Amino acid sequence: MECTLDAQSLISISLRKIHSSRAQRGGIKLHKNLLVSYVLRNARQLYLSERYAELYRRQQHYPDGAPLLAMPACPPPAAAAPPELAALPLPADTQDREARSCGAARGGAELLEVPVCAVPPELQRAPCRDSSPGFYRAAGSAGPGGGGSAAPGLLYAAGCDFASGGAPHCSSRTTVLDLDTHVVTTVENGYLHQDCCSQCPCCCQPAPGLASPPPAPGTKRKYYPGQEEEEEGVEEGEPGGGGVAGGPPFAPCTKRARFEEYSAEHPQDSSNISNLISIFGSGFTGLVSRQQADSEQPLNGQLCSKQALASLGAWTRAIVAF
Amino acid sequence: ADIISTVEFNHTGELLATGDKGGRVVIFQREQESKNQPHRRGEYNVYSTFQSHEPEFDYLKSLEIEEKINKIRWLPQQNAAYFLLSTNDKTVKLWKVSERDKRPEGYNLKDEDGRLRDPSMITVLRVPVLRPMDLMVEATPRRVFANAHTYHINSISVNSDYETYMSADDLRINLWNFEITNQSFNIVDIKPANMEELTEVITAAEFHPHHCNTFVYSSSKGTIRLCDMRAAALCDRHAKFFEEPEDPSNRSFFSEIISSISDVKFSHSGRYIMTRDYLTVKVWDLNMENRPIETYQVHDYLRSKLCSLYENDCIFDKFECVWNGSDSVIMTGSYNNFFRMFDRNTKRDVTLEASRENSKPRAILKPRKVCVGGKRRKDEISVDSLDFSKKILHTAWHPSENIIAVAATNNLYIFQDKVN
Numbered sequence: 001m002e003c004t005l006d007a008q009s010l011i012s013i014s015l016r017k018i019h020s021s022r023a024q025r026g027g028i029k030l031h032k033n034l035l036v037s038y039v040l041r042n043a044r045q046l047y048l049s050e051r052y053a054e055l056y057r058r059q060q061h062y063p064d065g066a067p068l069l070a071m072p073a074c075p076p077p078a079a080a081a082p083p084e085l086a087a088l089p090l091p092a093d094t095q096d097r098e099a100r101s102c103g104a105a106r107g108g109a110e111l112l113e114v115p116v117c118a119v120p121p122e123l124q125r126a127p128c129r130d131s132s133p134g135f136y137r138a139a140g141s142a143g144p145g146g147g148g149s150a151a152p153g154l155l156y157a158a159g160c161d162f163a164s165g166g167a168p169h170c171s172s173r174t175t176v177l178d179l180d181t182h183v184v185t186t187v188e189n190g191y192l193h194q195d196c197c198s199q200c201p202c203c204c205q206p207a208p209g210l211a212s213p214p215p216a217p218g219t220k221r222k223y224y225p226g227q228e229e230e231e232e233g234v235e236e237g238e239p240g241g242g243g244v245a246g247g248p249p250f251a252p253c254t255k256r257a258r259f260e261e262y263s264a265e266h267p268q269d270s271s272n273i274s275n276l277i278s279i280f281g282s283g284f285t286g287l288v289s290r291q292q293a294d295s296e297q298p299l300n301g302q303l304c305s306k307q308a309l310a311s312l313g314a315w316t317r318a319i320v321a322f
Numbered sequence: 323a324d325i326i327s328t329v330e331f332n333h334t335g336e337l338l339a340t341g342d343k344g345g346r347v348v349i350f351q352r353e354q355e356s357k358n359q360p361h362r363r364g365e366y367n368v369y370s371t372f373q374s375h376e377p378e379f380d381y382l383k384s385l386e387i388e389e390k391i392n393k394i395r396w397l398p399q400q401n402a403a404y405f406l407l408s409t410n411d412k413t414v415k416l417w418k419v420s421e422r423d424k425r426p427e428g429y430n431l432k433d434e435d436g437r438l439r440d441p442s443m444i445t446v447l448r449v450p451v452l453r454p455m456d457l458m459v460e461a462t463p464r465r466v467f468a469n470a471h472t473y474h475i476n477s478i479s480v481n482s483d484y485e486t487y488m489s490a491d492d493l494r495i496n497l498w499n500f501e502i503t504n505q506s507f508n509i510v511d512i513k514p515a516n517m518e519e520l521t522e523v524i525t526a527a528e529f530h531p532h533h534c535n536t537f538v539y540s541s542s543k544g545t546i547r548l549c550d551m552r553a554a555a556l557c558d559r560h561a562k563f564f565e566e567p568e569d570p571s572n573r574s575f576f577s578e579i580i581s582s583i584s585d586v587k588f589s590h591s592g593r594y595i596m597t598r599d600y601l602t603v604k605v606w607d608l609n610m611e612n613r614p615i616e617t618y619q620v621h622d623y624l625r626s627k628l629c630s631l632y633e634n635d636c637i638f639d640k641f642e643c644v645w646n647g648s649d650s651v652i653m654t655g656s657y658n659n660f661f662r663m664f665d666r667n668t669k670r671d672v673t674l675e676a677s678r679e680n681s682k683p684r685a686i687l688k689p690r691k692v693c694v695g696g697k698r699r700k701d702e703i704s705v706d707s708l709d710f711s712k713k714i715l716h717t718a719w720h721p722s723e724n725i726i727a728v729a730a731t732n733n734l735y736i737f738q739d740k741v742n
Contacts, residue, residue, distance in 0.1 A: 010629075013632070013633060017635075025386055025388055026386060026387065026474070027380075027383075027385040027387070027411075027474070029474065030473055030492045030493075030523055031542055034520065034521075034522075034523060034542060035542065035578060035579045035582060038578035038579065039576060039578075039579065042575045042577075046575075
């Protein structure tokens, strides 16, 4: 069907396009990014189906099953061209299971790599995806998990278990900036939730002459335009940038906003790509942020807000803020 | 010279306007044919040049607004002046282009320096006389229609009532009256309540050439909707929906991209619409919604190259398409400075090239051929040697004669029928 590019390369190329579109003159082109997202979705579907197939084959070989649930195979590093992909992210509470799985994987099929274990811990605490069928859970549950559309007999659990361990960062959140009304809406797992910055005084006016979208339930926060200025100087992944100039004070956040930490400088960063694979849905759904690497820093409201705003500005503008 | 971003003949074909990436508009005028030089059969010369749009900065959103002219549309001529609409991503402007070939002379109210003379020194009343001067063409902005589009404007279309026009961006279409700049009616809005659910955008829109209540707009999903403004104020529900079922055997990673429609044009008769997607041109009958009546392959040899075209972004190129005056021939551009014409009656097609090396003035254009595999003949070009940086996105056809304008990056080519 296609030429030399496989799903993984397509995904990394597409991500690069989305990322570079932010720097383009004239603003983000909604049409082009929408089309790129379709390519991403298609590539992801193919990649995931390949993973399922691989996993299914392994299950046939290793009927004891449990360790392999967590360890879908990765392409051997000899294939230098496609980025080396880590396994899909796992929930926070399964760390010991990960270790066990990791060890088992090492003893497992020769094709199985260890990149999952090499994945930094924060990656493994990455958020669950809500309804993506591609989500693996090292829960030892054999048989088809709940829901999902994959073939029966494949070992996975669709859906995200928020109750698992109550990991503070295990939530999926997407933040949307409406360019018409300058309202930021945060959607968590399909329903709106209280934004930690809801006390922010609003000071934007919606553009005149434009119809506002129908009000959605839940809390909305007016987006302070000055914050976006800050975003310009902030690289993704950096903490907080220079701070928000003149921003309103924020209450300490109990939940932190997240952002994608793939970057154009590291196109071979496989862990980021695998993250996106697991959480990416069609259109723009699923571009859920994940925790920043240095989130171990002690939280204070200011840092939280800076991080949140820096990342918020970055990603809402890149993906949805048109 | 800047990259040409739009080309448009006016309704008589006397004028040809081009817009470029730098925000400038250049208007060419056809020479009057003279008996003395019959072989110079009405060539086009520069008539007027002006800066239509400047780069702007939206401080609220920290966005730079490109000055590139996306579209130019002429108004029909109603007096000695010419009027055209030009638009960039955000603002539409109405320009008046008028000639001045006389100037008043004989004022005695000012001295040689231009200073007003003391009224008590003036004893004679002298009425100024109009004397001929060198022709001066001046362009003045008459209306500026701003602040009505959140997203990037991709189309403008003048209504057949000549009183209104529409502007379309990715998610909305607005209806304007030429006289009113601070208001517009929103007639189409496909923005979802939750932007996460966005699946398609508007890619082009055009009014019906005769029915002022009817317009069409195309989408990135390869569909066309025809709307009737009499039905409702907000035309979110279409009167007709044109879509061809996808061929599952052609499914690929890029199916969505290549099915996105880049241009839609009514035929002059108003009976048909033509759409351009990445690989084909299709003609639809307004009375049949479930499939086009004609499909023409523009460069199907690119189907196996979609991966590389995706990598180098060429797959996102938006080609336009045009009808000839009698709706019998359609034309569209391709790569390597090739453009294609399809005769709907004879079903013949031709590939021509717009390049300086291959065409001297008044030479006949030689048909070109792309070799898709196997043995390459002498004059053929293989697919791998095509230059994808040389693309013809914008073409125009004279409304009544066989004169075409082809924009090849930053060069404009004008071709005419052979004179016998």
